[in-house]
Amino acid sequence: MITLIGKKIAKKGLVFMHCGAAPECEECRFKGTCVDSLEEGRLYIIRNVKDAEQKCQLHEGQKVKVVEVDKANIKALVDSKRAFEGSMISIKSPECEETCEMHEMCFPEGLYDGDKCKIVKTLGRPSKKCTRGYDLNTVILKY
Helix, strand or coil, rough: CEEEEEEECCCCCCEEECCCCCHHHHHHHHHHHHHHCHHHHHEEEEEEEEEEEEEEECCCCHHHEEEEECCCEEEEEEHHHHCCCEEECCCCCCCCCCCCCHHHHHHCCCCCCCCEEEEEEEEEEECCCCCCCCCCEEEECCC
């Protein structure tokens, strides 16, 4: 997927979240390439930075670079009974209102309930036990 990103932050391997278009983007001739190809609230990783750049009033230095991006892999905690490498799972947030050390992994940014994801790698049990008693494994997900 091709998009545009601020010249000063356009680095291969950078993971970023698309937070939606600014009001100024509505009239920009690059809107279709820049923001329309990305899904709001999703994480992306820059795979390649092209030499081409364009002017953009919103970014520092008023320049953006053309970049190739993919949806980023996401580290998360899932029920250990579903944590098999290569399997497809549907994301379902646990019934939990705790704000423990593992909260961000149980409710990872960039994923929503109902998303279909492939478990790319199983990393094993987390270092901490779940305060609610859930049996969890750490996995890398591709959505």
